Amino acid sequence: MRWQVLCFLPFLYVSYVLGQVSYTIPEEMSKGSVVGNIAHDLGLDLKRLKSGKARVYTGGSPEYIGLNREKGVLLVKEKIDREALCGETTPCALHFQLILENPMELFRVTVEITDINDNTPSFTNHEKRFEISESAVVGSKFILEKAMDADIGINGLQQYLLMPTDNFILKLENQADGSKKVEMVLQKPLDREKQEYMSLLLTAVDGGEPQMSGTMQIIVNVLDANDNAPTFAKSLYRAKILENSPKGTSVTTVSASDKDIGLNGKISYLISTSKRLLSELFYINSETGEIIVVGEIDFEKANAYQMDIEVVDSGGLSDSTKVMVDVIDINDNSPEINIVSKSESISEDASTNTVIAMLSINDPDSENNGKVYCKIDDAIPFTIQTTSNGFYTLVTQIALDRELASQYNITVTCSDEGVPSLSSSVTLTLQISDVNDNSPVFERSSYEAYIVENNTPGLSIFTVKATDADWIQNARVSYILEDSSVNGVPVSSYVSVSADSGVIHAVRSFDYEQIKDFQFRVKAQDGGSPPLSSNVTVKILIQDQNDNPPQVLYPVQTAGSVVAEMVPRSADVGYLVTKVVAVDVDSGQNAWLSYKLQKATDRALFEVGLQNGEIRTIRQVTDKDAVKQRLTVIVEDNGQPSRSATVIVNVAVADSFPEVLSEFTDFTHDKEYNDNLTFYLVLALAVVSFLFITCLVVIISVKIYRWRQSRILYHSSLPVIPYYPPRYSDTLGTGTLPHVYNYEVCRTTDSRKSDCKFGTVGSQNVLIMDPSSTGTMQRIQSEKNILDEPDSPLEKDGYGVKTWEYS
Numbered sequence: 001m002r003w004q005v006l007c008f009l010p011f012l013y014v015s016y017v018l019g020q021v022s023y024t025i026p027e028e029m030s031k032g033s034v035v036g037n038i039a040h041d042l043g044l045d046l047k048r049l050k051s052g053k054a055r056v057y058t059g060g061s062p063e064y065i066g067l068n069r070e071k072g073v074l075l076v077k078e079k080i081d082r083e084a085l086c087g088e089t090t091p092c093a094l095h096f097q098l099i100l101e102n103p104m105e106l107f108r109v110t111v112e113i114t115d116i117n118d119n120t121p122s123f124t125n126h127e128k129r130f131e132i133s134e135s136a137v138v139g140s141k142f143i144l145e146k147a148m149d150a151d152i153g154i155n156g157l158q159q160y161l162l163m164p165t166d167n168f169i170l171k172l173e174n175q176a177d178g179s180k181k182v183e184m185v186l187q188k189p190l191d192r193e194k195q196e197y198m199s200l201l202l203t204a205v206d207g208g209e210p211q212m213s214g215t216m217q218i219i220v221n222v223l224d225a226n227d228n229a230p231t232f233a234k235s236l237y238r239a240k241i242l243e244n245s246p247k248g249t250s251v252t253t254v255s256a257s258d259k260d261i262g263l264n265g266k267i268s269y270l271i272s273t274s275k276r277l278l279s280e281l282f283y284i285n286s287e288t289g290e291i292i293v294v295g296e297i298d299f300e301k302a303n304a305y306q307m308d309i310e311v312v313d314s315g316g317l318s319d320s321t322k323v324m325v326d327v328i329d330i331n332d333n334s335p336e337i338n339i340v341s342k343s344e345s346i347s348e349d350a351s352t353n354t355v356i357a358m359l360s361i362n363d364p365d366s367e368n369n370g371k372v373y374c375k376i377d378d379a380i381p382f383t384i385q386t387t388s389n390g391f392y393t394l395v396t397q398i399a400l401d402r403e404l405a406s407q408y409n410i411t412v413t414c415s416d417e418g419v420p421s422l423s424s425s426v427t428l429t430l431q432i433s434d435v436n437d438n439s440p441v442f443e444r445s446s447y448e449a450y451i452v453e454n455n456t457p458g459l460s461i462f463t464v465k466a467t468d469a470d471w472i473q474n475a476r477v478s479y480i481l482e483d484s485s486v487n488g489v490p491v492s493s494y495v496s497v498s499a500d501s502g503v504i505h506a507v508r509s510f511d512y513e514q515i516k517d518f519q520f521r522v523k524a525q526d527g528g529s530p531p532l533s534s535n536v537t538v539k540i541l542i543q544d545q546n547d548n549p550p551q552v553l554y555p556v557q558t559a560g561s562v563v564a565e566m567v568p569r570s571a572d573v574g575y576l577v578t579k580v581v582a583v584d585v586d587s588g589q590n591a592w593l594s595y596k597l598q599k600a601t602d603r604a605l606f607e608v609g610l611q612n613g614e615i616r617t618i619r620q621v622t623d624k625d626a627v628k629q630r631l632t633v634i635v636e637d638n639g640q641p642s643r644s645a646t647v648i649v650n651v652a653v654a655d656s657f658p659e660v661l662s663e664f665t666d667f668t669h670d671k672e673y674n675d676n677l678t679f680y681l682v683l684a685l686a687v688v689s690f691l692f693i694t695c696l697v698v699i700i701s702v703k704i705y706r707w708r709q710s711r712i713l714y715h716s717s718l719p720v721i722p723y724y725p726p727r728y729s730d731t732l733g734t735g736t737l738p739h740v741y742n743y744e745v746c747r748t749t750d751s752r753k754s755d756c757k758f759g760t761v762g763s764q765n766v767l768i769m770d771p772s773s774t775g776t777m778q779r780i781q782s783e784k785n786i787l788d789e790p791d792s793p794l795e796k797d798g799y800g801v802k803t804w805e806y807s
Contacts, residue, residue, distance in 0.1 A: 020108040023074070026116050027082035032075055035065060035111060038098060039072025042107055046072050052100030056109075064094055065111055074109070082113045083150040090152055117155040117208020121147045123216040128202075132190060133223040133317065140186040140229055141171065143320065146179065147204030147214055158207040162200055168220075170202075176236055184218065192222040229317030230258035230267045232309075237323040239291075243299040243330055251282065251325055254289040256311035263314040272308035272320075282307065282325075291323065299329040300364040331369040331418025336362045337426045340391070345431035348402040356382070357394040357428055361414050369418035380408050394428070402432040403469035436474040436528025440466040442536040449504070452543045453512040461495065464502040464536060466524035476527035482535065486518040495540065497522055504538065512544040513585050546590040546639025552647040554581040564650035567629075569621045577606065577651055580613035582635040592638035598646065599632035606651070608633055615649060627654050 023036045039046055048054075049069045056067050056074075066077040086092035091112055098107040123145055130142055149157040160182055162170045167188045173181040184200075198220040205213045232254060239252040258265045268286040271278055281295035282305070291307070307323040342357035363370045374384050374392055383397040394410065408430045415423035442464060449462035468475040479502045484491045496505050502522070518540055525533040555565070555578060565578045584591040595613040600606055605625060607618045615631065629651040636644040 020110070022110040022112065024112040024114060025076075025080075026114045027080050028116055028118060029076045029080065031077065031079060035074035035076060037072060038067070038074050038109070042098075044072070044100075046070070048100065052102055052105065054098060054100050056096055057099050058096045061096075063096075065096065065109075067098070074111075080113055082115050083119065085113065088152060115152050115155050117151055117206060117210075117212060119150040119155075119206075120212040121149040121157050121204035121206055121214040123147050123202075123204070123214060125216065127217045127219065129219045129221065130184075131221045131223050131316070132186070133315065134190045134192040135228070136186055136190060136317075137228060138186055138189060141231075142168075142184040142186075144170075144182040144184050144202060144218070145216065146182050147216075149204070149206050151206060151208065155206055155208040157204055159205050161203040161205060162218075163203070164200065167198065168200060173235070176238075181235060190220075190222045196222055198222070223316075228259040228264065228313075229319060230256045230311045230313050231319045232256045232311060232321040235321055237309075237321060238326070239323065240326045240328055241293070241297060242328045243297050244332060245293055245297050247293055247295070249293040251291040251293060252323065253291065254284075254309050254311075254321060254323065256289070256319055256321075258311075258313045258317070265313060267311050267313050270310050270312070272310060278305060278307055281305070284309065297327055299327045299366060300333070303327050303329065303366065329366045329369050331365055331416060331420070331422055333363055333365045333369075333416075334422040335372045335374075335414040335416055335424045336360075337412065337414055337424050339426065339428070342394075342428055343430065345433055346396070346400065347433050347435060348400045349435050349437060350396060350400060352396055352399060354396045355393050356396065356430060357410075359384075359392045359394065359412065359426075360390060361392055362390050363416050365416060365418060369416055371417045372414050373417075374412055374414040376410055376412055380405075380410060382408070382410055384412060400432055402434045402471065403438060406432050406434075406471075408432070434471040434474060436470055436526065436530070436532055438469040438474075438526075439532040439534045440468045440477045440524035440526055441534060442466045442524060444536070446536060447538045448541060449538065450541050450543050451506060451510060453510050453545050454547065455506055455509055457506060457508055459506045460503055461506055461540065462504045462538070464497070464504065464522050464524075464538065466502070466534065466536075468524075468526045468532075470526065470528065474526055474528040477524050478527075480523045480525060482521040482523050484520050486520070487515065491518070491520045494518065495520065510542045512542045512587065513548070515542060516587070517541045544587045544590050546586055546637060546641070546643060548585045548590075549643035550582045550584045550593055550635040550637055550645045552580065552582045552635060552645050554579070555647065555649055557647060564652045565615075566652045566654060567617065567621060568655050569623060569625070569653060570655070571617055571621050573617060573619055575617045575621075577615040577617065578649060580608070580615065580633050580635065580647055580649070582613065582645065582647075584637050586637065586639065590637055590639040594636050594638070596634050596636070597631060598634040599630075601626060601629045601631070605629065606631060615651075621653060625653050627652055629653060 021036075021038065021041045025033075025035055038044075039049055046069075049067075049072055054067060054069055056063065056065060062078065064076065064078045064080050066075050067073075068075055080094075082092050085094075092115075093113065094111040096109055096111075098109055099105070125145060128145060132140070132142070144160075147157055147160070149155075160170050160172065162168060162184065165187075167186060167190060168184045169187050171183045171185045173183065175181050182202075184202075200218040200220065202216045202218055203213050204215075205211055233256065234254075237252055237254055241249065241251055254269060256267055256269070258267050269284050269289045270286060271282065271284050271291075281293065281297065282291050283294045284291045289309075289311075291309075304327060305325040307325065308320055309323055310318050310320045312318040338360040340358040340360050346354065346356055359374075361372055361374060363372045376382055376384055376394070381396060381398045381400060382394055385393050385395060387393055392412075394412065409427055410430060411425055411427045413423055413425040415421050443466070447462060447464055451459070451461050464479065466477050466479070468477050478499045479497050480499065481492060481495070481497045486494055492507070494507055494510075496507055497503070498505075502524075504522075519537055520540075521535050521537055523533050523535050525531050567575065567577055580595055582593055582595075584593055593613075594610050595608045596610070597603065597606065597608045602625065605617060605619060605621070606615055606629070608615055608631075613633070613635070615633070631649040631651060632646060633649060634644050634646045636642050
C-alpha cells in the first residue's frame, strides 16, 4: 500500500511507503527551513518522539537535515549546494534514518535535492581567433569551444547564439558521450577585400527562470589562398588496447580528405603536442594516419588516453578529431604482502582481538583484478581484519588454549578476483606459551568404592585419578586427603591416600555393624604457581558379611523353669499359638530370616510361618492330642554360608490349669541334666568368689601395712615422700548364694526401631513350672503381673534380666 501526503510548502511533497518517507526540496534553502512534518507523515505522536529520543542518523555523512522533536518537523541545518553535493549525478538525494528508542524503531528518510538556476554558463577562454582563407567554401566548419554550466536539466545549458549571422551560423551536433559539438559554419563566402577582420559574439544560454548566459568573442582573420580545408571522416574515434601490448601494435587509423589538388590538397596528420606523454607512447603516420604503440602501455599508470589529431593541408587549412583510447586491464599483478610487524609468541591467556601481526597488502590492478581478499585456515583461532589503506591485522578470534595447540603455523593467502586469479601467501609461526590455567580434573564427579567388612588393614580400596591439561610442572598432580571426621574420629584413622598415585588404603579393619558407610574428600593439586586444585567426594560403602547368627528374642529360653504356651482344645484351624521373634544384626539378605519347624511332638498339628515365625494350628484340636507338645524351631538367615539358631517352644493343649500341671510334672524330669549342670556352675561360682575375696583381703592388708610404715617414716626426721594408697571399696560380704533360676532377654541397640514388642504378648497363656514346688498355680497370677509391668525388661532397650526365686 502506498500513501501520498501533500505538504503546504512550495516545491515540496512527501510520500510514505512501508516505514519510509521521502521529501523533495530545492537546493540553497536557508537554514531553519522546514523540510516536512515527519511526525505526521509517519503517524507518530510528539510524545513518542521525546520518549524515544528521536534522532537523525546519517552514518558519518555531513548532517544537512536536523530534527525538531518539539514540533516533530525536519529542518535544514546547513545550506545545500546541489552541484557541490552531487555534481552531475541525478537524481541528487540525501539518505538518512530516523531512530527511536524504547522500543527501538527505525524509519528511512530520503530527501531529494532539486536543482535551481544558480550557475551561469561560462567559457574557459573569453576570446577565440580564426584565420580563414577567403576561398573557404560555404559550409566550411570551424569548431568552437563549448560552454560549461554546473546546473542540470532545464537549468543547464540549453542553446548557443551567434551574432551577427551575416557570414556564419551555428551548428550543434550531438556526440557519442552525450555532449554537443559546437561548430561555426560558413554560410556566405568571405571576401578579404571587403572585410579583412570579423568580430562575432557567441552566447551560451541556460533554460532557468530567469535565464542566465555567458559569452565568448570570436575574431576571424580572413586569408587569401587555399579555399578548401581538409576534413576528417569522423569527429570521434574510439579504440581499445590491452595493457602490455608490444611496440608496433596498431591502435587505430584516422582518415581525412581535402578537395583541393596539388600542394593545396596534400594533407598530413599529427598528434597535438599539448601532452608530451602521448608522443612517447603513440606515433601517427603523417601520410596514412595510422596510430601505433611506441611505448609501454601500463594500465596501472593510465587507464585511458585522449589524443587530439590534426590534419593540415599545404595552405594551412586544418581539421581536427579526437581519438579516445581505452586501456584494458589484464591481471598481471599478484597481491603484494608485506609483514609490517609480528609477534613470535603469545601467552595463552591473551585477550580476544590481540594483534599478533600487521600486514600491508597491495594490488595495483583495477576493478576485479585489483580487488583482494585475504583468508587464513578456518581451523585455527585467528582472523584477519581490514583496517585501512590496504593494511590488515591478524588478531586472535577466541581465547587461546595451549592445551589444544602449542604452536600455530598461520598461512595468510591473499587472492585477487581476476581471471585467472593471482594470489600470494605468507606463513607466520606463532608459539603459545603455557600458563597454569587448568585445575586438575578427576575422571569422575564423585567416586563410590566398596569394601567387605573384616578387611585387612592396609588393603588397597580404590584409586582416584586426576589429570591436568597444563604442561610440565603445571601439570604435575599430587593427592591430599582433606581433614574431616567420621563419627567424631579423624578420617585419617580410617583411610589414607597416596600422594603420587591416588591409591586409597584402609587404615583399619571395618565392621559393618558399627559403620555402614562414610565419605571424605580428596584434593588434587598441581605444581603451578599459584597452584590450582579440585576436590572430589569419595564414598566408601562397607559390605556386610554373614558373621552374626540370628538371635531369638521370644520365646525366652530358661534354664530351670518350663515356659509353655497354652492352646485350648476348642481352638480352630489357624489358631495363633505364639510367635517366634528373632533378629539378625547383619543386613541385606544376610538378615533375611526364615523359620522352619525342625522337630515336633505332632507335626500334623502345628506349622510355622516361613517369613513371620507365627506358630499356628493346621487342624482342629481333638481330645486325643497330647497335652504336652514340644516344638523345635530353627531360625536361619539368607547369608552364604547360612547361620542359624534354634528355639524350643513348649505348648500345653488343655482347657484348665490343673490338667496342665499333672502333665508337666514329668516334663521337668527331662531337665535333670540341666539341673545338674546348673549345680556345677553355682559351685564353680562360689569357689571363684571365695578366691576373689581372699585375694582382696590380702591386698588390703598389704596396703595397710605399707601405709603404717610410711606414717612411721613420716613422723621421723627423714625426708620421706608420703605414699597414699588407692581407695578400695569394701566388697566383703557374707551369706549363701540363693537358689535361683534366671533367664535373660537380649536385644540389639536397634531393636527399638523394629515392629517387635514384648511384655504382655502371650503372657496369659504362659506357664512356669517349678519341679520342687506344689504351689505353682498360686504364683501364676503374680508372675503375670510382673510380665505386665511397664518397666518389664522385655519392654526396654538393651539387656533385661528377670529372676524368679523359689523356696
